[in-house]
Amino acid sequence: MTGMQEAMEKKYRAANGSSAAGGRAKDRVERVDPYGFERSEDFDYESYEELMSEYLIVLTQRSIKWSKLLKGKSKVQKNVKLKRYVRKGIPNEHRALIWMTASGAQDQLEKNPGYYQSLLGAKHDPKLVDTICTDLNRTFPDNLQFRKTSSPCLQKALFNVLVANGHHNPTVGYCQGMNFIAGYLLIITKDEEKSFWLMDALLSRILPDYYSPAMLGLKTDQEVLGELVKIKIPGVWQTMVDHNVMWTLVVSRWFICLYIDVLPVETVLRIWDCLFYEGSKILFRVALTLINQNQALIQQAQSMPDVCQTFKQIAQGPFVDECHTFMQKIFTEPRSLSRATLTKLRATCRSRIIAEES
Missing domain, CATH: 1.10.472.80 (Ypt/Rab-GAP domain of gyp1p, domain 3)
Structure with a gap:
């Protein structure tokens, strides 16, 4: 068991111990999910335990199959088998790789070396910066990774991705909703440049005109x-x-x-x-x-x-x-x-x- 499965298994086991220590672990760990989101006060731990006991088996089986399929490759070719595997779920440790390859984001990254850093190094539009900054604290307030007190804090990475995207696509700039999308990408990829190119894939090719001024x-x-x-x-x-x-x-x-x-x-x-x-x-x-x-x-x-x-x-x-x-x-x-x-x-x-x- 690897990556997300292992993390989920640890949290799951810690949350469901019968001892007092197990109960304390539940209070400490299980209130936060594997992606950093805090559970709500009315979170149903009993249903979660039942669900995870079944889903962890699925996750483990999928992880083994994906590892055999990829065999350490850094790129994949689209085909019927891969499509079937994607529909059944990508293990979290392989998500960034498959998203980047399948969407064409990896190709764009490789064709444009240094481009993302050049966008960050360019003079920023003050209006764009102000608009983005207004939304930073509103982005996932229930996620520990986006709090200023966290180390590392993903707010700076989120700001960078959104500013770079705004300058890369000036006719769109920034609009509400993009912060949540960029935030999710950062949670999964843990990489600003990859998140930027995945945003580009979404906005330019997968969902054209979703975020343009006229929407x-x-x-x-x-x-x-x-x-x-x-x-x-x-x-x-x-x-x-x-x-x-x-x-x-x-x-x-x-x-x-x-x-x-x-x-x-x-x-x-x-x-x-x-x-x-x-x-x-x-x-x-x-x-x-x-x-x-x-x-x-x-x-x-x-x-x-x-x-x-x-x-x-x-x-x-x-x-x-x-x-x-x-x-x-x-x-x-x-x-x-x-x-x-x-x-x-x-x-x-x-x-x-x-x-x-x-």
Whole structure:
């Protein structure tokens, strides 16, 4: 057992000792998850113990298979087998490698030696710096690694990645949501330059126009989700129409934060494994699965506030906590979701939005 599995196993064992020392260890260690996030006051340790006793077995099996597949390689080629492995989850010790390779970020890093440092060394735009600084303390206040008292503190690395990205892509600069994405990347890669190039992969290729001033890509994909729901889950679509609920009202955070602070950390990372490998259609698969799984509950809503509250509810609970089962569901429940279908729907929705805003 290695990396994340070992860390999780230690924390898990420490948290569930029967002795007084075990109880003290639980108070000291288990209140923080393997990624540095503090557990909430109402955290269900009993359910966590049950979940982890099963998931640790899965993690260990996957880690052994990945180690055999990689055999110490620093790069991998995309193929059917690797795609299958990614969908079943990347062990944390291999995540940075696979994300970098699959997304094209590694190629960009190697083609541009010294570029990241040159961005940090250039004169900074004061307005960009002020905007980023305002958000630094708001980034994961419940994570120990982002507190000024921590050593090392990831706030400085977060600032660097966001400033470099703002100068690399001046038409976008910085907008809210980027801080959380960069923060997650730093937690996993522990490397500023890799996090910068992964951000570039997301913003430039995987999610174009999500974070541009007009956010046309984001608006388009929210409307595309609505069209997919209309086709695949018509009862929910009718509920939205009946209560005059716009999709942006209930799913904008899902898309702009890539499910950060919406779903549990481990589930988000499993989604990102597929996002970096397969692209943005994964975001639709997750959304459709959440909606499909809870369609009866959504259809019971009696008003717009009811609908909004229900959409918050459906992102919580055992279904999303059990990330391995959840990820299996996202590839079966929404059924076929071809790239051609998404391309066609995006073109239609994009044209409609441009016409409405002009």
